Amino acid sequence: MSALRVCSLYPDLMNIYADRGNIAVLRARCEWRGLGFELSASGLGEPLDPDSADLFYIGGGQDRDQALVARDMVETKREALHAAAARGAVVLAVCGGYQLLGHGYRVGDSELPGIGLVDLRTVREPGPRLIGNCAIEADLGTGPRVIAGFENHGGRTYLGAGEQPLGRVLKGFGNNGRDGFEGVRRGNVIGTYLHGPLLPKNAWLADRLIELALGVELEPLDDALEDAAHASARRAAGV
Amino acid sequence: MLRAGTAAARAVRALSRAARRGGTTLPGRVLLRLEPRAIELLGGRLRDGAVLVSATNGKTTASSMLAAALRRAGCEIVHNRAGSNMSWGVATALLDADGRARQLGLLEVDELWLPQIADQLDPRLILLSNLFRDQLDRYGELELIADRWAEVAARHDGRARFVLNADDPLVADLGRGRSQVTYFGVEDDSHALPGLEHASDSKNCRNCGSRYEYDAVYLAHMGRYRCPGCGRGRPEPQVVAERIELDGMRGSRVVIRAPAGRIDLRLPLPGLYNVYNALAAATAALELGAAPEDVRAALEEMAAAFGRVERIPVGERELLILLVKNPAGANEVLRTLALEERPLDLWLGLNDRIADGRDVSWIWDADYELLAGRVRRATCSGTRAEEMALRLKYAGVDAEIAVERDLGRSLDQALGAAGGTLYALPTYTALLELRDLLARRGVAGRWSA
Numbered sequence: 001m002s003a004l005r006v007c008s009l010y011p012d013l014m015n016i017y018a019d020r021g022n023i024a025v026l027r028a029r030c031e032w033r034g035l036g037f038e039l040s041a042s043g044l045g046e047p048l049d050p051d052s053a054d055l056f057y058i059g060g061g062q063d064r065d066q067a068l069v070a071r072d073m074v075e076t077k078r079e080a081l082h083a084a085a086a087r088g089a090v091v092l093a094v095c096g097g098y099q100l101l102g103h104g105y106r107v108g109d110s111e112l113p114g115i116g117l118v119d120l121r122t123v124r125e126p127g128p129r130l131i132g133n134c135a136i137e138a139d140l141g142t143g144p145r146v147i148a149g150f151e152n153h154g155g156r157t158y159l160g161a162g163e164q165p166l167g168r169v170l171k172g173f174g175n176n177g178r179d180g181f182e183g184v185r186r187g188n189v190i191g192t193y194l195h196g197p198l199l200p201k202n203a204w205l206a207d208r209l210i211e212l213a214l215g216v217e218l219e220p221l222d223d224a225l226e227d228a229a230h231a232s233a234r235r236a237a238g239v
Numbered sequence: 240m241l242r243a244g245t246a247a248a249r250a251v252r253a254l255s256r257a258a259r260r261g262g263t264t265l266p267g268r269v270l271l272r273l274e275p276r277a278i279e280l281l282g283g284r285l286r287d288g289a290v291l292v293s294a295t296n297g298k299t300t301a302s303s304m305l306a307a308a309l310r311r312a313g314c315e316i317v318h319n320r321a322g323s324n325m326s327w328g329v330a331t332a333l334l335d336a337d338g339r340a341r342q343l344g345l346l347e348v349d350e351l352w353l354p355q356i357a358d359q360l361d362p363r364l365i366l367l368s369n370l371f372r373d374q375l376d377r378y379g380e381l382e383l384i385a386d387r388w389a390e391v392a393a394r395h396d397g398r399a400r401f402v403l404n405a406d407d408p409l410v411a412d413l414g415r416g417r418s419q420v421t422y423f424g425v426e427d428d429s430h431a432l433p434g435l436e437h438a439s440d441s442k443n444c445r446n447c448g449s450r451y452e453y454d455a456v457y458l459a460h461m462g463r464y465r466c467p468g469c470g471r472g473r474p475e476p477q478v479v480a481e482r483i484e485l486d487g488m489r490g491s492r493v494v495i496r497a498p499a500g501r502i503d504l505r506l507p508l509p510g511l512y513n514v515y516n517a518l519a520a521a522t523a524a525l526e527l528g529a530a531p532e533d534v535r536a537a538l539e540e541m542a543a544a545f546g547r548v549e550r551i552p553v554g555e556r557e558l559l560i561l562l563v564k565n566p567a568g569a570n571e572v573l574r575t576l577a578l579e580e581r582p583l584d585l586w587l588g589l590n591d592r593i594a595d596g597r598d599v600s601w602i603w604d605a606d607y608e609l610l611a612g613r614v615r616r617a618t619c620s621g622t623r624a625e626e627m628a629l630r631l632k633y634a635g636v637d638a639e640i641a642v643e644r645d646l647g648r649s650l651d652q653a654l655g656a657a658g659g660t661l662y663a664l665p666t667y668t669a670l671l672e673l674r675d676l677l678a679r680r681g682v683a684g685r686w687s688a
Contacts, residue, residue, distance in 0.1 A: 012442065017375065018566075021603030024633050062380045068448070131376050132597065150598045152376055196600035200629055225632055228625035228642065236591060236623065 003036025004210055007053035009077070010061070010069050011041050014097055017152070017196025019059030022094070025199040025206045026055070032221055035210075044072050050083035054213035060095030060195050070100050070112040078115040085117055090188045090213040094198060098191035099155050101184070107155075118184050118191065119160030129154045133237035134172025134194055136182040140208045146170065147202050148233035149194025157193075159184060166192050171237045188212050200226075201233040241280050244273035248334055263319070266334060267327030277330050282360040284338035285317065289360040290523065293348045293388075294368035296568045297516040298324065300508070300547050301368060302347040304520035307537035309343065312529035318345040325349050329356055343527075350384050351377075354391050357399075365395065366402040366523045368515065370409045371459055371567035372604065374596035385409045385445065392417065402523045404515070405476040406461040412445045414474065423522040424476035427483045430511055431455035431462070436570060436606065446471055458511055459567040478522040480514055487578040488548075488559065495521050500531035505539055508548055512571035553682050556657050560673065563587075563664045564595065569605035576662060582615035582638075584657035586650060588669030589619065589627040595666040599623045602630045611635035616656050618642075620649035621669045646672050 006026060011019075023039065030037040042048045061069060073081075085091055091101075099105045102120035105112040114122075135148045147167060156176035159165060165175065166183025174182035174193065183192035190209075192198065199206040203226035207218050248270035255262030270277045282289055292302040299322035306318045319332035324347045336342055348356050350370070357365065367388065370381055378384060392401060392413040401417065404410045405424035414420035435442065436459050443450055449468030456462040465472035478497040485491045488509045495502040495518060506517050521534045549560040561576075563569045576583060591599050607630055618641045619627040628642045643649035650673070653661055665673050 016372070016380070017598070017600045018603035021600070021633075024603070028633050062382055064382060064443075064448075150376075150600060152598065196598075197603040200603065200633065201626070225625065225629050225640070225642075229629040232623055232625040236597075 002214065003038050004030045004055065004214060005038045005040070005053045006055045006057060007048070008039065008041045009056060009058040009073070009097070010043055011059075012043060013065040013069055014059040014061040016060050016062055017095065017150075019057075019094065019196055021197025022057060022059070022092070022199040022206075025197075025203065026210065029203070029206055029221065030210060033219060035214075042077065044068065045076060048077040048080035050080040050087070050089070053084070053089065055090040055092065055209060056081065056084060058093045058097030058100070060097060066096045066100070067112055070105070070114070073100055073115055074113045081115055081117055085187065085189050088188055090209055091117065091190065092209060093189075093191040095153065095193060095195035098183070098193060099157065101189070101191045102157070105155055117189055118186050119163045120157055120184055120191075122155040122157045124154050125156050130156075130173035130177050130193075132172055133233070134174070134182070135170040135234055135237040135239040136167035136172075136174065136194070137170055138167030138183075138185075140185075140205070140212070142208065145204060146234060146239060147192075147194060147198070147205055148230060148237050148239065149192075149198050149201055151193040151195060153193050153195075166190055170239045200229065202230055203227075204230070240274040241277060244270045244277055245281070245334060247273060248331070252331065252334065263321045263323035263331055264327045267323075267330030270330045270334070271327060276359075278326065278333060278356065279359040281330070281333035281336045282344060284336040284342075285344040286338070286341045287314065287343035288363040289344035289346060290364045290366070290527065291346050291348050291353065291357060291360065291362045292366045292368075292523075293350055293353045295350060295371040295373045295565065297368055297512060297519070298322075298347045300513065301366070301516040301519045302345060304517060304538055304541055305366070305523050306345050307541060308520060308524035308529050308534045309345065309527060311533040311537045312524070315340050315342045316345050317342050319347055322347060325352050326356065351387070354387050357391050357395060362395070362399050364400045364402060364523060364526060365391070366519055367410050367413065368404050368519045369407045369461065369567075371565055372601070373565040374598075376596055376598045377593075381409065385412075388413055400526060402519070402526060404461070404519065405474045406457060406463070408451060408460065408464055408473070409445065411474050412471075415471075421478065421522055421526055422474050422476040423478040423480075423518050424473065425457050425461075425480045425483070425511075425514065425518070426476075427481050428455050430457055430483055430485070432457065435460060436567075444468055444471060458515065458571065461515075478518065478525065480518045483511070483514055485509070485511065485575075485578070488575065493517070497522070497525050497531065499525045502531045502535045504535055507539065507541055510571050510575040512568070513548075551677060551682060553654060553677075556654050557660045558654070558663055558677075559660050560663045560665065560670065562667065562670050563605075564667050566601050566604035569602075569607075569664075570609075572664065573606055573609040577609045577613060579613075581658070583610070583613055584615050584653065584661045585610075585617040586653040586661055586663040587617060587619050587627050587631075588621040588646065588663070588665035588673060589623045590621040590666045590669045590672075591623050592668040594668050599626055602627060607631060607634035607636070611637070614638040615658065616641070616653070618649050618653035618656075620644060620646050621666065624649075647676055650676065
């Protein structure tokens with residue numbers, strides 16, 4: 001079987017909530033199965049080859065860093081990410097990175113540009129940041145399952161009429177604290193506010209992403225500790 | 240209402256001490272409820288003025304060190320020594336300001352509370368040591384704290400002396416263009432790291448946004464840096480730590496060079512992070528008039544601040560407690576542990592209560608990989624014990640990893656299985672619970688404000 005090729009976008013800027021935990025889990029779960037794992041990175045000003053990876057990852061960043069990244073991503077990576085998504089590569093965008101998948105992120109009078117990979121808009125509205133443990137129910141083709149995590153975002157995200165959310169909020173705020181939905185999913189493009197180390201809390205999701213990226217079915221691992229950690233994150237959210 | 244407020248608060252403090260609770264916050268809460276201006280009014284009684292200490296990491300240790308040096312130099316100190324550092328903790332400590340003797344207020348202050356408390360106390364000196372990524376759900380982004388601190392620096396310019404860490408670009412930047420600033424820094428390239436740690440935030444210049452270039456990185460984003468865009472770099476420190484020899488958990492030797500003289504120090508606390516704490520405290524103490532010899536003698540007698548490298552004998556074994564609450568602090572503890580020659584017996588307490596930060600994501604920013612191949616047995620406890628255990632698994636810790644949420648049971652298991660020393664790495668509230676448990680069992684004393 002071929003190796004999983006992961007490309008981490010702006011890993012030095014978009015990593016505020018320990019996003020590298022996601023990469024660590026993907027790597028370990030590939031290697032424990034004897035699958036290869038190759039990690040590349042693409043930063044500010046660097047062009048992106050759409051065929052260079054099976055899974056593209058972008059995490060969250062501080063406001064200033066997110067603004068730098070937003071402009072750069074539109075200029076240097078938008079077309080490549082559209083091409084990668086069109087050929088079925090997995091794009092996992094978390095927190096600040098999720099906001100940049102849509103048309104833009106408006107804060108006051110200014111708007112950060114997005115790459116328009118999915119039909120959604122994000123707005124900083126009056127009111128508190130949406131912070132707390134969160135759990136959602138999502139179906140990634142293997143039946144409904146729970147994704148547990150933590151969200152911390154000032155922006156409220158609204159999906160366009162034809163767009164599907166990643167899941168239904170069981171506990172927490174989700175996209176905007178109002179409509180009861182969380183994240184976005186179009187094919188293998190996934191965006192979510194469940195930030196930082198999302199995959200350590202949901203090893204099943206890590207495996208599902210590897211399957212979608214490689215078009216394979218994975219053998220199970222001994223996941224006693226992973227299952228216990230998932231249960232712990234769910235319990236924290238009250239689910 | 241100040242008189243009624245202080246009387247009520249003192250009564251509450253006496254009661255909570257009689258009940259053998261620490262009593263560091265409730266008296267202050269009562270006082271501030273009855274007299275919202277209590278900090279300002281009581282602070283006015285400090286005839287030698289106030290000194291504020293803030294940082295993400297090390298503020299309790301650095302202020303204990305500073306207190307010890309100033310006491311040895313003959314000052315009478317009013318100090319929130321148990322590290323209760325929000326307004327109510329400061330108010331509780333200020334109950335001891337009597338307005339009669341010459342007293343100096345030495346107050347450790349939470350990063351977010353610094354602007355307000357600085358305005359209330361009009362301090363004569365503000366010591367700021369570092370800013371790291373910490374509890375993003377409570378503090379928000381690092382840049383926001385840096386902005387608030389910049390406002391403090393502007394408002395108190397010309398009124399307070401600032402003692403700042405030249406090696407931390409976010410902190411050093413606060414002193415630019417200001418007159419009353421003393422910088423401290425490390426100058427010993429034998430302790431430089433290969434590069435910036437993963438969990439570094441302030442990699443870009445606050446002035447122009449360019450990426451800093453580092454000649455040497457000592458700890459997280461602290462080191463000798465320069466901005467290639469606007470040319471701003473590390474300011475030349477007046478007080479320098481050099482010739483540093485780290486001796487594992489036992490401590491270190493370091494030479495502190497200052498205009499007032501040279502201090503050859505044998506520091507009984509481990510790690511480069513405590514060298515920074517000692518350097519910060521020494522710089523402030525010298526600035527406040529302590530003699531170099533007083534500073535040396537005080538620092539050499541330092542016992543650890545509460546929960547920071549505390550050694551507690553428990554039967555045949557020794558429990559060594561190392562508070563771990565954010566990535567930068569964790570990395571320093573892990574790096575120091577990795578210097579130990581024998582395989583480690585560990586107890587890790589991960590809580591997600593409000594004072595810890597509800598979000599436990601940060602454990603994936605800390606370099607637990609440093610422990611791979613060095614652990615004999617690890618016991619994970621606390622409200623998020625399973626997630627701590629999982630972190631160790633993915634860090635490549637291939638020893639037995641036990642999970643037991645209940646703190647008492649997990650500690651008994653870990654102590655029972657430990658060879659000699661059990662290293663306990665609790666988050667803040669896990670430390671409070673651990674300390675409480677040990678006190679109930681009679682193996683450790685209580686602490687008080």
